[in-house]
Amino acid sequence: MAKLELREVIKAFDDKTVCDGIDLDVEVGEMVCLIGASGAGKSTLLRCINLLEPIDDGAIYLDDTDIAEPGFDPLLVRRRVGMVFQSYNLFPHMTAAENVMLAPRRVTGRSRADLKDEAEALFAQFGLVDQMAKYPDQLSGGQQQRVAIVRALAMRPEVMLFDEITSALDPQLVGEVLDALRALKSQGMTMVLATHEMGFAREAADKVCFLKHGRILEEGPAETLFQAPQNAETQAFLARALK
Amino acid sequence: MNKPNAAGMTRRQAFEARQRLRSAVIAATSTVVVASAIIWAVPRAPGWEKVQASFFNAEVFARSFPKLLDAFLINIMIFAWCAPAIAILGLLIALARDVRAPALYPLRILGAAYTDIFRGVPVILTVYLIGFGIPGLGLPRPWNSPYIWGSLALILTYAAYVAEIFRSGIDSVHESQRAAARSLGLSERQVMRDVVLPQAIRRVVPSQMNMLIALQKDVSLLSFIGPVEIFRQAGVFKSLLANFTPYVGAALIFLAVTIPATRYADYLMAKQARERS
Numbered sequence: 001m002a003k004l005e006l007r008e009v010i011k012a013f014d015d016k017t018v019c020d021g022i023d024l025d026v027e028v029g030e031m032v033c034l035i036g037a038s039g040a041g042k043s044t045l046l047r048c049i050n051l052l053e054p055i056d057d058g059a060i061y062l063d064d065t066d067i068a069e070p071g072f073d074p075l076l077v078r079r080r081v082g083m084v085f086q087s088y089n090l091f092p093h094m095t096a097a098e099n100v101m102l103a104p105r106r107v108t109g110r111s112r113a114d115l116k117d118e119a120e121a122l123f124a125q126f127g128l129v130d131q132m133a134k135y136p137d138q139l140s141g142g143q144q145q146r147v148a149i150v151r152a153l154a155m156r157p158e159v160m161l162f163d164e165i166t167s168a169l170d171p172q173l174v175g176e177v178l179d180a181l182r183a184l185k186s187q188g189m190t191m192v193l194a195t196h197e198m199g200f201a202r203e204a205a206d207k208v209c210f211l212k213h214g215r216i217l218e219e220g221p222a223e224t225l226f227q228a229p230q231n232a233e234t235q236a237f238l239a240r241a242l243k
Numbered sequence: 244m245n246k247p248n249a250a251g252m253t254r255r256q257a258f259e260a261r262q263r264l265r266s267a268v269i270a271a272t273s274t275v276v277v278a279s280a281i282i283w284a285v286p287r288a289p290g291w292e293k294v295q296a297s298f299f300n301a302e303v304f305a306r307s308f309p310k311l312l313d314a315f316l317i318n319i320m321i322f323a324w325c326a327p328a329i330a331i332l333g334l335l336i337a338l339a340r341d342v343r344a345p346a347l348y349p350l351r352i353l354g355a356a357y358t359d360i361f362r363g364v365p366v367i368l369t370v371y372l373i374g375f376g377i378p379g380l381g382l383p384r385p386w387n388s389p390y391i392w393g394s395l396a397l398i399l400t401y402a403a404y405v406a407e408i409f410r411s412g413i414d415s416v417h418e419s420q421r422a423a424a425r426s427l428g429l430s431e432r433q434v435m436r437d438v439v440l441p442q443a444i445r446r447v448v449p450s451q452m453n454m455l456i457a458l459q460k461d462v463s464l465l466s467f468i469g470p471v472e473i474f475r476q477a478g479v480f481k482s483l484l485a486n487f488t489p490y491v492g493a494a495l496i497f498l499a500v501t502i503p504a505t506r507y508a509d510y511l512m513a514k515q516a517r518e519r520s
């Protein structure tokens with residue numbers, strides 16, 4: 001079985017069905033990109049995988065365990081599945097280092113001193129050592145987003161979810177964040193991304209899924225999907241997106 | 244371009260310096276004119292002699308002022324134990340009103356009822372009801388002390404307002420902050436304690452400063468049930484010396500505390516507005 005398997009996932013807000021029977025397999029070490037127009041349900045799907053939103057029907061298997069089973073402890077899932085958001089959402093009252101160490105301290109009960117070396121290694125890996133003592137408002141958008149990635153990684157997640165993490169950035173800062181994603185991929189992290197960066201999806205993704213109205217209309221290897229999309233909707237979307 | 248002149252200023256700086264000087268001169272002149280008019284006009288009012296004798300009597304002032312200062316220590320004392328109690332109770336009520344667990348639903352109702360009731364009743368009425376009512380049950384000393392029950396009345400009333408301010412602060416922390424914290428595997432309690440509350444409390448500091456200033460003044464309401472704090476002490480002097488000057492003295496003492504505090508609260512408020520823009 002795959003690392004992450006979604007089966008017939010259904011999620012509705014009031015009367016509006018936002019995920020309408022999603023099936024998706026994510027293998028260990030795979031990078032899966034979700035593409036599709038605004039409102040297609042990409043963010044909602046990611047939030048469901050992290051149990052930030054409860055799903056209405058279907059199943060989500062993480063290593064063969066159905067985490068969407070009502071009553072399943074969401075904290076256990078979130079400690080294994082990290083998430084990074086479009087708007088960084090760093091905690092403004094803490095330094096970058098405190099942002100990163102908060103969850104490990106609270107969840108594993110380890111002290112700051114105990115965690116410091118590990119945190120520093122992570123910061124170093126993303127070229128952020130000099131920023132550790134700074135507050136979020138002293139950092140550029142690209143640095144903030146990389147700190148947010150480090151913060152999620154500090155919990156040693158097995159899967160990472162990224163929700164349009166470059167969409168709020170100035171164009172010249174997008175590159176450094178995408179580089180961080182490439183680095184993660186090369187380390188074998190299992191990742192699911194919602195993205196509007198078609199170039200990046202094409203180059204780096206193992207699999208690309210095109211979503212519309214809460215359904216996956218087409219999925220396949222990046223090269224195939226971008227070169228020779230089968231579905232008419234995918235063709236239309238890509239024609240617009242790549243223009 | 245922008246060559247410094249003899250005084251080492253650029254043309255723009257020199258221009259702005261002239262503008263500032265001009266504004267200062269105009270402000271000073273108009274202040275002097277208005278102040279002179281008041282100083283000239285007030286003593287010519289028909290009742291001024293009488294007012295001066297009964298409100299601005301230097302001799303009475305000198306005699307009563309030190310005692311008023313002493314009495315003010317009692318205000319400070321009552322304030323000093325009420326303020327932290329209010330902060331803690333207010334925060335607990337704010338949290339109680341936000342609990343999501345169904346088993347704690349009664350807490351939510353109690354919290355809502357509490358804030359409605361204590362914000363709906365005039366402070367002086369609460370002071371009377373609790374301050375006279377509870378010792379009226381025939382409690383033994385020291386449990387019949389008006390200090391205890393008067394303070395409790397203030398604490399209960401102010402905690403209701405303070406709780407609402409905390410709640411507005413909690414609501415002002417954006418949902419995305421909670422989502423980020425939850426996505427890291429923090430429990431609801433940890434999210435509240437580590438992420439939401441620190442931001443919420445910072446944001447409401449200026450408003451809570453204003454509550455402290457109001458409390459400082461309302462401590463005087465306890466004079467109605469016994470404690471001889473500054474207002475009561477001024478009343479004693481008034482009866483003794485048949486003169487209102489002690490009240491003016493008391494007012495000056497309050498102002499000496501509340502004006503700097505108000506200025507400081509305004510400063511914090513303005514600073515926060517700047518930071519957020």
Ligand SMILES: Nc1ncnc2c1ncn2[C@@H]1O[C@H](COP(=O)(O)OP(=O)(O)OP(=O)(O)O)[C@@H](O)[C@H]1O
Nearest residue numbers: 013018036037038039040041042043044045164194
């Ligand atoms: N909490 C919510 N309550 C009600 N409706 C919601 C909620 N969250 C999302 N929706 C709706 O669900 C639909 C899908 O939203 P979602 O954010 O998942 O789309 P998206 O594909 O991520 O779009 P974008 O590219 O703009 O981020 C939208 O129509 C949105 O209005």
Ligand SMILES: [Mg+2]
Nearest residue numbers: 042043044164
């Ligand atoms: Mg989205």
